[in-house]
Amino acid sequence: MSVQEQGRRAKAASAVLATATRAAKDAALRAMADALVRRTPEILAANEGDLAAGRDAGMSAALLDRLSLNEYRLEGMAGGLRKVADLPDPVGEVVRGSTLPNGLELRQVRVPLGVVGIVYEARPNVTADAAGLCLKAGNAVLLRGSSSAARSNAAIVAVLRDALDGAGLPADAVQLVDASSRDSVKELMRARGLVDVLIPRGGASLIRSVVEESTVPVIETGVGNCHVYVDADADLDMALEILLNAKTSRPSVCNATESLLVHRAVAEPFLARALPALRDAGVTVHGDADVVEVGDRRGVTVIPATDEDFDTEYLSLDLSAAIVSSLDAAVAHIARFGSGHTEAIVTHSLPAAREFTARVDAAAVMVNASTRFTDGEEFGFGAEIGISTQKLHARGPMGLPELTSTKYVVTGTGQVR
Amino acid sequence: MSVQEQGRRAKAASAVLATATRAAKDAALRAMADALVRRTPEILAANEGDLAAGRDAGMSAALLDRLSLNEYRLEGMAGGLRKVADLPDPVGEVVRGSTLPNGLELRQVRVPLGVVGIVYEARPNVTADAAGLCLKAGNAVLLRGSSSAARSNAAIVAVLRDALDGAGLPADAVQLVDASSRDSVKELMRARGLVDVLIPRGGASLIRSVVEESTVPVIETGVGNCHVYVDADADLDMALEILLNAKTSRPSVCNATESLLVHRAVAEPFLARALPALRDAGVTVHGDADVVEVGDRRGVTVIPATDEDFDTEYLSLDLSAAIVSSLDAAVAHIARFGSGHTEAIVTHSLPAAREFTARVDAAAVMVNASTRFTDGEEFGFGAEIGISTQKLHARGPMGLPELTSTKYVVTGTGQVR
Incomplete structure (x- = not known):
């Protein structure tokens, strides 16, 4: 499926998520956590395929370790999803509000961003972490992991999508973008109107290329000198x-x-x-x-x-x-x-x-x-999607509120100007 | 002077503005307002030059009217600056804060964005409005107006810079970018690291081209269907x-x-x-x-x-x-x-x-x-720099807080992790 088509499906899913209740989202997150644990064998089998390919390609021991999953790490991923379920829902928070002199009631309300694209490197745990945080904030997510983790990521995403579906939320809220070519990153960067924000997580060169080429708004993360x-x-x-x-x-x-x-x-x-x-x-x-x-x-x-x-x-x-x-x-x-x-x-x-x-x-x-x-957990945000080093939208560790936008809702009795 | 060089000067000025007190900024804003009124004749003379060139080029009556200044309109611009001086200073506001379990004191504090670039069309009043709002929020501004208003904008910026200088703030906090070629817009869009955000104000095609080509983060404004x-x-x-x-x-x-x-x-x-x-x-x-x-x-x-x-x-x-x-x-x-x-x-x-x-x-x-x-004045923000139609950073009318970023200040007693 093309990235464009995935973007259209994500956008449709995001419209459903935008009005999903906290109860529905939390139930889905817990179902996703349970499914990761229950279906550990098939995820580990897929991971073994990635590890074998990595060893054949001469991948370093450090990278193989980052790529490697086991029961303990899958429990950790499940625990992360349960923790996100326990966090307060940022959507619907009234950020400010007042009654204007003409009687109009003004409310600035937190709403989901819509569709979030994440481009990340080796570690497959990011797949579940990012999906969980995006879902809780009411966003659909397009995940573009590294090709070296393609089998593991595909298995994890299949499990998460089944769980979403079982919980009554659209499976297309979590989609994996083809990692076999660089073109899919380019397509993500050009999917303006379908993808609302792109968050690159990885080395300086990945981040630089996304910042340079993307027409989708980008949140720069992570380079720390x-x-x-x-x-x-x-x-x-x-x-x-x-x-x-x-x-x-x-x-x-x-x-x-x-x-x-x-x-x-x-x-x-x-x-x-x-x-x-x-x-x-x-x-x-x-x-x-x-x-x-x-x-x-x-x-x-x-x-x-x-x-x-x-x-x-x-x-x-x-x-x-x-x-x-x-x-x-x-x-x-x-x-x-x-x-x-x-x-x-x-x-x-x-x-x-x-x-x-x-x-x-x-x-x-x-x-x-x-x-x-400088870390979302340490700062008390419960979890983080990354650390922004840019000044627009979010700066520093990004928790759930940073995965939202706002909307002004203005209620009147027929006011005109 | 190249846009790069202007950007470097703006960045240096922004470092001074970032720690300028509200009193200093407000005094400068009032001095700028006074100077616009006092030096009305030279601004109107420059404006007459733009109008004459516009008439020669067959500019429509509506556009000529938008371009045209008079004593009343200059009083309005001065009044706008005085109003901005009366607004609360967003810089230094503690957005959130807590003491972490390990005793670290966490504060998220509003800080200026740094250097703001504004690309705008005919109306010369935007020159003073944008300069005033950016200054109040502690930002240096690079103003790229339309070539048809080049003489008027140059006269206004000269007056504002003199007033800044007289008030003890760096004149380079307000700079006009050469409007005689399209290249200056391109240079602004590529001045990553010097310009922190670019705000295009104008027609849909201007906004689209900035969004497509800029490597500097952009805030999209204004198209309203x-x-x-x-x-x-x-x-x-x-x-x-x-x-x-x-x-x-x-x-x-x-x-x-x-x-x-x-x-x-x-x-x-x-x-x-x-x-x-x-x-x-x-x-x-x-x-x-x-x-x-x-x-x-x-x-x-x-x-x-x-x-x-x-x-x-x-x-x-x-x-x-x-x-x-x-x-x-x-x-x-x-x-x-x-x-x-x-x-x-x-x-x-x-x-x-x-x-x-x-x-x-x-x-x-x-x-x-x-x-x-949907308007900053109507919403009670006192003034607006534009209306954002994107979801990142700011959405809807942008007042002074939307011209700021934040910084985490964390104070401890030797904590390590």
């Missing part, structure tokens, strides 16, 4: 703990820290402890000339950094590092190299914290906390 | 008054009604009154076969309508009209032909009103009120 700035007034113990956590607790995710900035006033004592600690944690530091010099003095190898290092989201146990002469210089460095995801300051100075949070232009600014906290 | 649906349970007096107001009070604007749908049960009595009344008001009706037949019986000429008529935003004293057999058919007609701007139902039936407002997918849905009320 995050900094920790250790201010002159920082508690150095706290700074070290935050830095190590932000860099090493999960280096492959977007809220991991990629770059360290240290105020010159505390650079020597801080780096004297941080460089060995980072080395012991397996981190390679790419430093500016000043940091290299401290490394030399302290007997810790620091690789000289280029501008490209400061520009790079490593997603690995690498860290760029620079000494800055002021908070102002730190803010300027972040404005130049940051990706607008998460930036952290460690300081006990209230004026410094205030200036940093006011001037740094990012989705999230942390004071005395790890960059790793 | 608005319907009035007269339900079986309508008060026909009210329906007639609303229809006449919605069609004729200002036919050239986007919230004017372009299409009438009448339930079959009341079609004969309603059209028997509406067709002569519309004729007397100078309206040409383009009807489906059923409406043509009623017209024939009642001795009122109705032009047979094609699908193209139902698809057209006339912006003139023309109206398409169809008889529908049910509310369901009305909703389906609107889903097919509507532009998602404003749709109205006239009915005394609560279930009908509830179903119509729930199922019609538009920025605004009116019950027993004219479509003409």
Whole structure:
């Protein structure tokens, strides 16, 4: 089936979902969760096919692990759907309202976006997560996963669609887009009028190409060149703990820290402890000339950094590092190299914290906390569909309300202008 | 100066505006208003140049009128700026906040978008209006008006920039983009990273081309193929008054009604009154076969309508009209032909009103009120930068909050994950 035809079916399904009750949607989500558990064997059989093809193609152990499903992971996917069922329904929330001077009653009400397209890479759990969140917010979803997970995704979507149908909601609310060619992504990007928003989840190059080519509105997600700035007034113990956590607790995710900035006033004592600690944690530091010099003095190898290092989201146990002469210089460095995801300051100075949070232009600014906290679950949203690094519509972790639009409903008694 | 260079200057100015106090911004807005009045002669001289060129080029009287400035209109522009100064500052508003279980204090705070690009047609008053709204919301603005108003816009922007400078804010917060070639629009559309959002204000073809080609995020505005649906349970007096107001009070604007749908049960009595009344008001009706037949019986000429008529935003004293057999058919007609701007139902039936407002997918849905009320001033927002017909970021009239983004500020005591 063409993406256009899938889009038309999604649009028709979205009209039904838009007026579905919370009870109906939650029942469907729980039926989907039950079905994933009940039909685990057929999903694992499909997944085995993807894994065999991946091994034949020489896929790395890390990628094979991301691709791999088992009973425990399917239980996790089912648990995710049940959790979404427990979250409040954003649809119908009155965002603002008033009675106008002429007696018109004005209400701005949350409504579904309509049809959401998601383009994502290897992990098959995104298939169920994204379908669940979109459904709860009243949207139909077109899922375009990676070709390496095509069998797993097809099996999961077949299970979810049967469950939807059994629960009395349209199966076309969840559709898998053909992943065998790049053309299907292009068709999604051009399906203006059928697809209301496209959310790419994946590497920087995927996101860039979608942003460049799409005529459907896009929500950019996930590239995180995050900094920790250790201010002159920082508690150095706290700074070290935050830095190590932000860099090493999960280096492959977007809220991991990629770059360290240290105020010159505390650079020597801080780096004297941080460089060995980072080395012991397996981190390679790419430093500016000043940091290299401290490394030399302290007997810790620091690789000289280029501008490209400061520009790079490593997603690995690498860290760029620079000494800055002021908070102002730190803010300027972040404005130049940051990706607008998460930036952290460690300081006990209230004026410094205030200036940093006011001037740094990012989705999230942390004071005395790890960059790793920028996350829908951590923020208390219950779940997230991604982390927006753009300024329109949604910025930062996107929960259910970010998957909705609004509509003005105006009720009168015959008013004319 | 290239658009790229203007974008860089705008970005630098936006960093200053982002932390400017409300007092500073309001003082600048009032200085801008005063300067427009004080320097009226030089603006009118420039406007006379545009008008002379327009007359030479054979511009229509209507367009010449839109282009024309006078003391009264400049007073109006100044008054608009003073009104914006009186509106609350959206920047700094805490949209939501909580303390997380681990003690982190989470605040979602309104911040400026950064740099806003506006592409607009003839009317020079948009220049001051857009500059004022963007400034109040802490944004720098790049204004790309029409070439026919180039002299007027240049004079207005020069006055506004001098006033900004005198008030201690960066003059580059308001810049005029060269209107002499189409290339400048293209450059604006490609200035990703410098321009945060592009708002086209103008005809459908301008908006379509910006939406298609821009890599900068766009907010679509203004195309309004608005319907009035007269339900079986309508008060026909009210329906007639609303229809006449919605069609004729200002036919050239986007919230004017372009299409009438009448339930079959009341079609004969309603059209028997509406067709002569519309004729007397100078309206040409383009009807489906059923409406043509009623017209024939009642001795009122109705032009047979094609699908193209139902698809057209006339912006003139023309109206398409169809008889529908049910509310369901009305909703389906609107889903097919509507532009998602404003749709109205006239009915005394609560279930009908509830179903119509729930199922019609538009920025605004009116019950027993004219479509003409979809307007930032009417909605009590004080001013508007345009009416969004898309679902992302803003939908419906856009006031100051819609010219902002948000930022999460998270304050801790050393929390790690």
